[in-house]
Structure formats: C-alpha cells, structure tokens
Amino acid sequence: MTVETPAPTEPAVRSFTRSTALQAALHTAVPGGAHTYARGADQYPVDMAPVLVRGRGARVWDADGNNYVEYGMGLRSVTLGHGYQPVVDAVCAAIAGGVNFTRPTELELLAAEDFLGLVPGADMVKFAKNGSDATTAAVRLARAATGRDLVAICHHPFFSTDDWFIGTTEMSAGIPEVTRSQSLRFSYNDLGSVQALFDAHPDGIAAVIMEAATAMAEPQPGFLEGVRALCDAHGAVLVFDEIITGFRWSMHGAQTVYGVTPDLSCWGKAMGNGFPISALAGRRELMELGGLNTDRDRVFLLSTTYGAESTGLAAFRAVVTAYREHDPIAAMEAAGRRLADGVNAVARDLGIAEFFEVTGRPSCLIFVTRDPGGHPSQPFRTLFLQEMLRAGILGQSFVTSAAHTDADIDQTVDAASAVLRVYRRALDAGSVDGLLAGAPVAPAIRRSAHPRRLPH
Template sequence: MNYQKRLLNAIPGGAHTYSRGFDQYPANAPQILTHGKGSYIFDSDANKYLDYGMALRAVNIGYAEDKIDNAAIAQIRYGNNLTRPSMVELEAAELLVELIDSVDMVKFTKNGSTAVSAAVKLARAYTGRDLVARCSDQPFFSFDDWFIGSTPIVKGIPQETIEKTKMFGYNDILSLERLISEFPGQIACVVLEAAATECPSVEDFKSGCCNQAVCTRPYQNSSENFLQQVEKLCKKHGIVFILDEMITGFRWDMKGAQHLYGVNPDISTFGKAMANGFSVACVAGKREIMELGSTEFLGRERVFLLSTTHGAEMCGLGAFVETMKFMQKNNVISHLWNYGNQLINLINDLATTHGIEENFKAGGVACSPYYSTLDQSGNNSLELRTLFSQEMIRQGVLMPWIALSYRHGKEELAVTERAIDQAFKVYRRALDEGVEKYLVGEVIKPVFRKFN
C-alpha cells in the first residue's frame, strides 16, 4: 500500500515534524511505522529495524518501556487532566527544581518550540529589549517566527520580525562580542544549545571537542570555556542567558550539560528525553524572571506566559517522574557515554578498513555522536549520506543520525557493525565509480530550504 500518498494527502509534508518527512529519507525507507520496542521499530509489513533515530532523540531509554508506560497509564486512570493542579504536577515541578541547580521555578508544556519561545518572551519582558541573539551553528530552536525568520524559509513572516533576530557562531566568542557592540543595550537574550557536535572550547584550544577528536567525557578545566564566556558577557551587558537543553538535558548529565560545563543560565529549556517519548517539555529558570508570569503580586504588570490546557497532562508528567527514577537506578547516562564511545571507534575503524576514512567520519560528544559523509574534495555530500542511509536500511538499520538509548547494548552494537561493514563496501564503490550508479531514488534534502 502507498502510505506516502495517503500521508501527503492528509498532512502537509506528510508528517507532523519536517524531519520525519519523506524527503529526509532514502527511497527504501519504511513509509510508515506501526510500533517500537526497546531500540527497534517495525513497519506496516512487520519488517524490523534497529533504530538510531529514537523518535527524534525523544526516547533515551527504549520504546515501550514497561515501568515508564505503567506510570503514565496510572496517571491516565487518575483522570489524566483535572480542573485544578494535580498531585503529579507538583511532584514533577519540585523534582525538576531539585534536579537542576540553576532552576527555581518551572512551567511545563508539550513541545520544545513552545518552551524556547516562552523563554524569549520572558527575556524581552525582563529586559525591556527586543533583539534576540541566537547561535547560527545549531539547527533548530522553535517553529515560531522569531526563529524561522532567521532561516531561509521566511515566507509569511513580517520583515520587522526577521530583523529582530541576530546570529553569532558557536565557539566564536568574538562574533557574540561584535553583535553586542553593534546593538548596544538592545539584545534581550542569547539563545544557544550547550553543545551539539562539539563541546565548548576553552581559551587555549579554539577548536575540537574537549580538545580531542572525540569527547568521551567533558573535562573540568581551569580555563574558561565558551559557555562560561557567554555567561560572563550576558551578565556584563544585562542580557538574559537562555540555554536550550532539549537535546543535551538528561543525556549529557542528570543535571544537564550546564552542570558538566560549569554554567548557570538564567533560563533553561528541556524536553525530548525528559519522559522517554511522552510529550513533556518545560521552560525553567531563576525566580525573578519566571515570576513575571505569575499572578499573586498585586499591582505588578504581568507577562502572559504559557497557558496550555494540556501542558501539565498527567500521563506525561508521570512518565517524567518514572523516567528520572529509572535513569538514576540504572546509570543510563554512563551507558550512553560508553556505548557512544564504542560506536564512534567502531565506525572509524571500519572506515579505515574500507579505505574511506577521509570520506566517512564519526565523532562528537560520545553520548550523542554524529557522522559525516564527505566527497572526494572533502565536502559534505547529501548524495553519499543518502546512499549510506539506503544501504543501512538494506541491512535492517535505520540511522538517519545517531541517537542512543539505554536499550542499545552489545547485541545491537554487533548488528550495527555488520550493517556498517556491508554499507561501506557499497560506499567505497560509489566513491570510485560515482554515487549515482548505486543510489536509488531522490537525494535527501535539507529541512531549511527556501524552495521544495
């Protein structure tokens, strides 16, 4: 059955997240999925795939984890969404405040875009300024206009909104300093992720990840790192420091990447791995800023912060509480770091064996690795990335990127090794003979492109 045609007929883009769309995968990718269990997913024809997409990084323990699912189901049976705040709403809020050192108050919502946009709104209200400085090297912060207006997809966004977002580079403190100098007293907030493909550099080392090719555990260094420099600049100029931990939170460390890197943001946002796939995100931060959205201070002008019917849905918050218990009991964070380090080494060793070490490279932060597909000139190649993904799918592995879970273990590493070994054989031939000879269907496309 052609599910793709039905999806495109009923849903713009064929999916509710653009990165799930048909144009992000090779032609032989499963068009639709029925369920997942552990680190595996299943399509409509009952084909089984080892998954490294893990629900766009939202699942960090495993699909359909019984203890977490049962905790969510228990909350459903309590009513799931009540007229006044629920017990689990308070429990979850107090748990997050206890876990994250920089957080005094928290407001839950259902997705990361809403949380980050709420953080920006708070920063503008707190400072009385309009401009947002966001990191240009990190791919996504929100579906709202303040962010999308800084991408090539500006259709439908007012010019004045586009002009209010400015950009700086990750691990490039001078670019942020220049921005602040260019717009003195106008920047409300700096928005960035703690880390993506590399850790924040320290003063003596301007590139690399923790001063190594691969980060196997963030360092504790006496020199200031990039994030600490950002924090200092923000304090000096009265700018709100917003750290987006949608991906890094509960993967880098139980207390967030901010704890490992030694920073104290004014506002943090969390989501993705908070509840092992259940819809939970939040904006959290210092009391003096978060209280702007409160209602108990008579006579104070207020900010209309998040007000969502389903923001504190009980099943998701029950899953969040149980996920935190599971992670602490089973040392999930350590597992992610160890497995990722093994996987990076495995990939690079196999690339060397096949003579493609200059054309396929794995690296980054070990708990969240990345891979690069490079052509003969050393440039990133979407054609080769599509080919690699295509060949991995032939071997029963879906690896659009690398997102790890607790249920990726020894057996899964062995399955991955066999799949990569076969994929690299084709990859090598494609480099020698031309990728078009081996590629079936269309090349995957960037999400942020102006035209389809």
C-alpha cells in the same frame, strides 16, 4: 537498562511496498507527509521511507514487517527505549485516574519538585508540551524583563517553530520582516561575535539563547563563562537550550557539566522518554513575572490546555526515577563509543576514513558523508542510508539509547562493514550513479520543495 528482544523473523528480501503506499496516502492528508519535517520522506531514500507500526527497546517494525535497529529514536527523545515498562506503567496509572482537570493536581507539584531537585540553578519551573513552547516563553520573558526587543541567537540548527527563530532560516515565508530583523546571529565558540552584537546594539539585546554544547562542538575554555559575563555586563538574559543536552549530557543539564548557570533554561525530549513534556525553568525574579508575586506588568508566560496533563508528568517522574536508580547516560555513552569505534575501524580498513566518519559526543553521534573531493555530500549520505535500510538499520544519525544492546551494536557494525564497501565503490567510481535508486535526501529546512518535490 537494556531491553532484550528476540531475534525477529525477517522477509527474505525487504519490501517497502506497504510503507510506500501509506506514505503516498500521508502526502494527501498531511502537508509534507509527516507532522515533523525531520520525519519527512524527503529525509530518506526514494520509496524507502518506512512507516512504522511499533517498537520495543531499540528495535522498530514497519508496515511491511521489516525489523530495524533504530537510532536517534523519537528525534533523540527516547533514551530508555521504546515501551520502557516503568514509564508505561506510570503513564497507565495516571490515565486511569483522569488526565486533565479544571484545577492543578498534586502530580504537578510532585513533578515540579522533582525537576527543581535536579537543576541547581532553577528556582521555579513551568511545564509545557514541546520545546518551542519553552524557548518562545523564554524569549518573551526576557523581552518583558529587559524592555528590549532584540534576541541574539547562536548559529545552532534549531530552537523553535515560532517566528523569532524560523524567520532566520530558509523557511522564512510568511514571517514579517520586522520580526526577522529582531533576531541576530552569532557563532559558537566565537566570543568576539557575541561582543560585536552587544557593541552594535547597545541596550538593545534582551536575551542570548544558545546550546551549551552540541554533538559536534564542546565549549572552548572560557567561552561560556565569557558569554555569561557579557550578559551580566549588558543586562541581557542568558538562556540555555537544554532540550537535547538535558538527560543526555547529564540529568542535571549541560549547565552543570560545564559549570555555567543560565538565567533561564529550556527542557524537553528525553525528560519524558518520548511522551510530550517540556519545561521552562529559571531564576525566581524572572519566572515570577508570569505569576502572581509581582507588581510589574504580567507576562503571559505559558498557559496551555495540555501543559500539565497527567501522562507527560507521570512519564517525567518515572524517567527521573530511572535516572536515579540506573545510569542510562553511561549506557548510552558506552554503546556510542563501541559503535563509533567499530564503524570507524571498518572505514579505516577500507581506506575511506577521510570520506566517512562517525563523530560527536558518544551519546549523540552523527555520521559524516563526503564525496571524492572531500566535500559533505547528500548523494553519498543517501547511498549510505539506502544500504543501511536494506541491512536493517534505521536512523539519520547514530544517536544511541540505553536500550541498545551489544547485539544491536554488533548488527550495526556488521551492516556498516558491508555498506561501506558499496560506499567505497561509489568513491572509486567518482559518483553514486548506478548505485542510488532515486533523488538524494535534502535538508529538512529549505526554501524550496525541490529536489524532493512530489511529482505533479
């Protein structure tokens, strides 16, 4: 599953001059300078936000000719590697035959059959282009099925760009209070917090939406089963967000890993290896509310011009074939374990393991940066990102793909060995002053543009 690439010829000193100029131009044309907040320049050190021009395997090149080992590729959507040839070939073949028509194509049926063959609890599926399409459709469907308005949302980082979720975040400007009031929050692995919502809102909750697990949190024994039982007892629809876990925990979804079947599940990211495709799947009696085999008022479930265009479906089918013929999840996990073991060993040797740690599921690693007081620190995170960029490593996480080779992991561990020595100097000094070139990174979803507001 790995893609070997020749060692690049690197500039003697890394320059970000052209990337910085392009980023400035992006800020004049695109609000925030990127089409996804997580890709914004405010997520990277000042004047060190590479603007990329191409990728191959687990490596990318920027506008200045710098080469990097990349992590978290495509916001965790690229699991097989950039330019993975079987996917490219399938997409090119689909394009040659036309990509969008006035009627369904045979490809739509074949892709649906592929999907339903993977997910045991799903009777029907409908494709779309991004995860927000799927999660919002799930919420609408649950409300229609139950005749209720309230949605119980787990305290996980992100579910949708739409009002029902964004209204619960710091970027709630423009969202009516009546919409915000319909979204309730509960805590992961705290069954009592779910029970409390049902107690406080009898016959009011349409859906419970959550990830079955995250990089940092596995379900405690009985938790998912308990949520399932509460939904059944109170007539609510259980929705699992599989957009990250699907094709990363298992090609069959986290629901099969933990043995708890939701009523609806939402998919995206890795199912297209970076190509735009998502899916809403679930029980027939729910899904048919958006179809023609129902006597109830119909739900406008998913109906988009590009929902079933050919490139995403062709990419998905090629991904399914790759997962059946190989074992990319095992490759991701092996690379992740090797990376975590190597970098954490460096931190231990430097005596800073309590201040810097690589943690999480092996296929979905993050790094935790803490200040001298042991508190999570954006300035120290920025220092680590800055020095890793200089060493040829790009990523806001250490999320691996099946394309990460042993050489990629070795390069990353070697880079971290040097970078964590700088980190140790900052810890010893008590701050990043004199080591950090500009303002620190900031959370992607925050109320104000500060502390990374553009200069007037």
